[in-house]
Amino acid sequence: xxxQTSIVLRPRPRGFHLITDEVVAGVPELxxxxxxxxxxxxxxxxxxxxxxxxxDGAVRRDFERFFNRLVPQGEPGYEHDYEGPDDLxxxxxxxxxxxxxxxxxxEGRLALGTWQGIxxxxxxxxxxxxxxxxxxxxxxx
Numbered sequence: 001x002x003x004q005t006s007i008v009l010r011p012r013p014r015g016f017h018l019i020t021d022e023v024v025a026g027v028p029e030l031x032x033x034x035x036x037x038x039x040x041x042x043x044x045x046x047x048x049x050x051x052x053x054x055x056d057g058a059v060r061r062d063f064e065r066f067f068n069r070l071v072p073q074g075e076p077g078y079e080h081d082y083e084g085p086d087d088l089x090x091x092x093x094x095x096x097x098x099x100x101x102x103x104x105x106x107e108g109r110l111a112l113g114t115w116q117g118i119x120x121x122x123x124x125x126x127x128x129x130x131x132x133x134x135x136x137x138x139x140x141x
Contacts, residue, residue: 001029001032001033001036001136001137001138001139001140002135002136002137003027003029003135003136004133004134004135004136005026005027005133005134006131006132006133006134007022007023007026007027007131007132007133007134008129008130008131008132009022009120009129009130009131009132010022010129011126011127011128011129011130012120012122012127012130013122013125014064014086014122014123014124014125014127015060015061015064015121015122016060016061016063016064016119016120016121016122017060017119017120017122018054018060018117018118018119019118019119019120020054020110020112020117020118023038023040023110023118023132023134024110026132026134027134027136029136030105030108030109030110030136031108031109032108032140032141033105033108033136033138033139033140033141034106034107034108034138034139034140034141035105035106035107035138035139036104036105036136036137036138036139037102037103037104037105037136037137037138038102038103038105038110038134038135038136039100039101039102039103039134039135039136039137040100040101040102040103040118040132040133040134041099041100041132041133041134041135042099042100042120042130042131042132043099043130043131043132043133044094044099044127044130044131045090045091045094045099046087046090046091046094046123046124046127047090047094047099047120047121047122047123047124047127047130048093048094048096048097048098048099048119048120048121048123049097049098049099049100049101049118049119049120049121050097050098050101050118050119050121051101051103051112051116051117051118051119052116052117052119053115053116053117054112054115054116054117055115060119063119063121067093067096067121067123070093070096071089071092071093071096072089073085073086073089075089084125086123086124086125087124089123090123090124090127093121093123094121094123097121101118103118105136105138107141108141
């Protein structure tokens with residue numbers, strides 16, 4: 001089985017956001033897959049994808065604080081600032097975290113650990129809607 005679909009994520013404020021439920025809803029064919037992989041490709045250069053804690057919102061807030069310290073806005077010497085002071089730091093954060101994930105599928109579900117969830121890192125102050133290209137490959141049930 002091969003399925004590919006585009007998922008449009010609603011606009012979110014700057015920060016890290018759980019999007020696991022939106023991804024699962026956007027790929028209903030997951031339930032048909034006995035074993036496989038779901039590849040997610042974020043079609044943006046100023047946002048990111050990662051897997052981490054899905055229960056305590058403090059983790060996502062701490063992620064935002066950490067990455068803002070690691071890649072501060074307004075550093076002197078940035079040349080690429082045409083779209084505002086948050087633009088180049090957003091590109092750096094996206095490159096550090098990445099824009100793709102490959103997730104195992106087992107018995108019609110993502111095989112995430114108990115406390116794992118999919119994060120969207122929104123690194124722009126006003127990033128807008130974000131697009132994911134989801135490609136499911138696997139053996140049907």
